[in-house]
Amino acid sequence: MSEKEIYQKLQGRIKRLTNKTFKFDERIGDGWFSAVYFLKTREIAEKYKPDNEILMQFFQKKNAVLCGTDEVLALLKTFAKNPGELEVHSLEDGDRIEPFETVMTIKGPYQHFGYLEGVIDGILARRTSVATNVYEVVKAAQSGGIDKPVIFMGDRDDHYTQQSGDGYSAYIGGSKAQATHAMNEWWGKKGMGTMPHAMIQLFKGDIVEACRAYHETFPEDDLMALVDYNNDVITDSLRAAREFGDTLKGVRVDTSNTLVDKYFTRNPDLLGTFDPRGVNPKLLFGLREALDREGYNHVKIVASGGFDAERISRYEEIKAPVDIYGVGSSLLKLNVPFTGDNVLLNGEHEAKLGRKYRSNSRMERIDLNENSVN
Numbered sequence: 001m002s003e004k005e006i007y008q009k010l011q012g013r014i015k016r017l018t019n020k021t022f023k024f025d026e027r028i029g030d031g032w033f034s035a036v037y038f039l040k041t042r043e044i045a046e047k048y049k050p051d052n053e054i055l056m057q058f059f060q061k062k063n064a065v066l067c068g069t070d071e072v073l074a075l076l077k078t079f080a081k082n083p084g085e086l087e088v089h090s091l092e093d094g095d096r097i098e099p100f101e102t103v104m105t106i107k108g109p110y111q112h113f114g115y116l117e118g119v120i121d122g123i124l125a126r127r128t129s130v131a132t133n134v135y136e137v138v139k140a141a142q143s144g145g146i147d148k149p150v151i152f153m154g155d156r157d158d159h160y161t162q163q164s165g166d167g168y169s170a171y172i173g174g175s176k177a178q179a180t181h182a183m184n185e186w187w188g189k190k191g192m193g194t195m196p197h198a199m200i201q202l203f204k205g206d207i208v209e210a211c212r213a214y215h216e217t218f219p220e221d222d223l224m225a226l227v228d229y230n231n232d233v234i235t236d237s238l239r240a241a242r243e244f245g246d247t248l249k250g251v252r253v254d255t256s257n258t259l260v261d262k263y264f265t266r267n268p269d270l271l272g273t274f275d276p277r278g279v280n281p282k283l284l285f286g287l288r289e290a291l292d293r294e295g296y297n298h299v300k301i302v303a304s305g306g307f308d309a310e311r312i313s314r315y316e317e318i319k320a321p322v323d324i325y326g327v328g329s330s331l332l333k334l335n336v337p338f339t340g341d342n343v344l345l346n347g348e349h350e351a352k353l354g355r356k357y358r359s360n361s362r363m364e365r366i367d368l369n370e371n372s373v374n
Contacts, residue, residue, distance in 0.1 A: 016092070017168075019074030021186055029079045031115055038115040045111040055107045055344035056117065057357065058124060059100050064336050065135045066095045066103055067172045068127030071165070072120050077368050081112040089363040093131075094172050102360040103338075110342070117340040124338040126162075127169045133331045134173025136309040141325050144316035149324045151192075152178040153304065157329040170331065194224040194252070205229055207236045208243045215247065222249040224302065231255065232262040233283065234290045241296040250300035250323070253287065255279050257306055263287075279303050281320040288321035302326060 025032070031039045045052065069090050077083050087107035097103055103124070106113055134152065141148040152170040155163060160182070167183025178184055180191040195214055203209040207225055215223050223244060227236040237251045255261055257278035263286050264276045274282060284301060291299050303315075304326030312325055343357040344350065351357070 016073065017070035017186060019077050022071055022074050024075065024078055028075070028116075028119060033119055034115045035118050038117060042111045042115045045109070045114070050109065050111065052110065053108060053346050054110050054114070054342045055105055055357065056114070056340050056342050057102045058104045058120065058338055058340050059102050059358070060097070060124070060128065060336050060338045061099045062132075062336055063099065064097050064128050065131040065173055066091055066097045066124075066128055067093045067131035067169045068124040069093050069104060071123050071127065072104065073366055073368065075116060075119065075123070076106070076113060079116060080108075080368075082108075083113075084367070084369040086113060086368060088366040088368060089360075090366050091360070091363050093127075095362070100358065102358045102363070105363070107344075114342075121338045121340050125336055126334060127165060127172075128338070129334045129336040130166050130169035130331060131173040132336055133309075133333060134170045134175050134327075137307075137312060137325070137327050137331065138174035140309040140312040140316060143313055144319060148322070149177055150175050151302075151304075151324060151326045152183060152331060153326045153328040154332050155179045155183070155328075157332050166332065194221070195226050197226065197229055197254075200226060200229040207240050211240050211244060211248070215244070223247050224250040224252055226254065227251045228253055228255040228261075230262075231259050234261075234263050234287050237287060237299070238290060238294065238296075241291060241294065241299055245296075246298065248296070248299055250302055251287070251291075252302035252304060252326070253279050253284065254304045254326075255283070279305050281315060281318060284320050284322060300324060304328075306330075 027033065070093055073088070073090065076086065076088065080086060085108060088105070090104040091097065134150070138150050141150050152167065152175040154166055158166065163180055163182035164185045167178050168186035170178060170183070171187045177192055179193055184190055195210060200207060200210045203213065207227060207229065211223060211225050225237070225240040225248060227233045227240065230236055233253050233255065240251065241248050255278050259278065260276045261283050263283055264271055270282060274280065276282065284303065287301060291297070300323035301321055302324040303322045307325050307327045308330035315322055341351060341355045343355055349357065
């Protein structure tokens with residue numbers, strides 16, 4: 001089995017996603033989402049140069065984890081004119097790519113697909129950005145030598161219509177736990193989660209009563225207590241642990257970065273050498289020590305709130321006692337823009353100065369007539 005096949009098996013992705021996966025807006029075919037100058041160029045190409053054949057290639061300028069190719073292929077299958085006559089080569093979602101590496105080429109008459117250039121750039125940019133961000137976070141979470149899960153919690157950080165694509169991109173990047181069902185839609189899982197602050201509020205801040213209600217309602221779930229509601233994570237963690245014992249599987253710390261936990265009020269001698277606000281290593285070490293001291297070594301610590309790859313790397317370097325990281329907004333930053341260039345005209349080099357055709361033997365030929373893109 002090749003390295004790529006092994007990767008695909010591990011990812012559960014033996015086949016590409018198909019256009020049945022995606023819910024495209026039908027107005028794409030009308031050019032509603034294409035820059036107007038592409039639409040004008042399509043009209044001129046049809047009128048003056050209908051027999052020209054161009055080759056369009058797509059690339060970006062960073063080391064990244066590619067995502068969005070399946071979606072683009074489905075887009076072409078759905079909206080290009082005579083898609084089966086196009087010659088398409090592409091890398092796969094999940095491929096590691098280098099700066100300026102060609103990830104896809106499309107050959108055919110401009111008027112058959114050229115107006116989709118900007119839409120394709122946008123798909124590849126967003127999906128690859130999220131996949132790369134997640135990959136970097138997952139890599140950071142593993143830098144301490146332990147494979148620590150990363151929960152993708154991006155539901156509140158962007159428009160809800162982006163959740164399915166972002167969740168799939170996060171999956172390609174390495175996150176296997178995600179907050180909503182929509183985030184899991186394209187790769188066949190369901191969302192996961194335990195309790196928000198709103199649930200604890202229902203019980204007037206009583207973490208024990210909130211956990212009891214949760215466990216009685218969802219007895220098959222792992223019991224994970226959110227312990228920062230009262231800004232006293234050690235006290236509330238111990239209350240939950242004493243009440244539920246082995247049933248309590250973990251505690252999540254999500255302290256606001258504007259607050260200083262009461263642990264430091266009780267231990268002012270700890271202050272003075274670090275920023276005590278929010279979730280910080282001193283608080284986590286104190287929590288781990290308190291749980292272990294009473295024999296609750298089995299209780300895992302989940303940390304969330306403002307984490308990104310750089311911060312996780314720092315925590316792993318000092319061996320902060322975090323078992324699972326919850327990450328949200330930092331994973332949705334769009335920082336891998338793509339460019340589509342027309343570089344060949346009727347088989348000959350013809351491109352804007354500074355651009356040229358860059359072949360890539362790693363790409364595979366895609367037949368848009370095959371069932372794999374139906």
